[in-house]
Amino acid sequence: xxxxxxxxxxxxxxxxxxxxxxxxxxxxxxxxxxxxxxxxxxxxxxxxxxxxxxxxxxxxxxxxxxxxxxxxxxxxxxxxxxxxxxxxxxxxxxxxxxxxxxxxxxxxxxxxxxxxxxxxxxxxxxxxxxxxxxxxxxxxxx
Numbered sequence: 858x859x860x861x862x863x864x865x866x867x868x869x870x871x872x873x874x875x876x877x878x879x880x881x882x883x884x885x886x887x888x889x890x891x892x893x894x895x896x897x898x899x900x901x902x903x904x905x906x907x908x909x910x911x912x913x914x915x916x917x918x919x920x921x922x923x924x925x926x927x928x929x930x931x932x933x934x935x936x937x938x939x940x941x942x943x944x945x946x947x948x949x950x951x952x953x954x955x956x957x958x959x960x961x962x963x964x965x966x967x968x969x970x971x972x973x974x975x976x977x978x979x980x981x982x983x984x985x986x987x988x989x990x991x992x993x994x995x996x997x998x999x
Contacts, residue, residue: 862907894918924955
């Protein structure tokens, strides 16, 4: 039996890790924290990681390195980049470089939770589960 999926928080800044951890734990998510790329790589090898929140820059790398480590470990975890800039160009650049999303830092609970909802929705779509929309339900009732 596979372990419960966890959310990995990768940030060189202790306050960022604490804030994200608090948001996620309040919502009932299991988390792992890493302060360096090397710790992230180790977690990807030993833990069941489903989603990663990662600072744009780390003390020993950046989010692109985390995306590469995720791919190398054959995880299907998505990487959500957190950034103080969080402008449109940076968002597009992050997506172009393999990130799932980019949100502003310090993180707001609604941004964090919306990223989780989107990731879960994508998981359901990939697995072939598509919830009926109101239009489908209404047409089926006729």
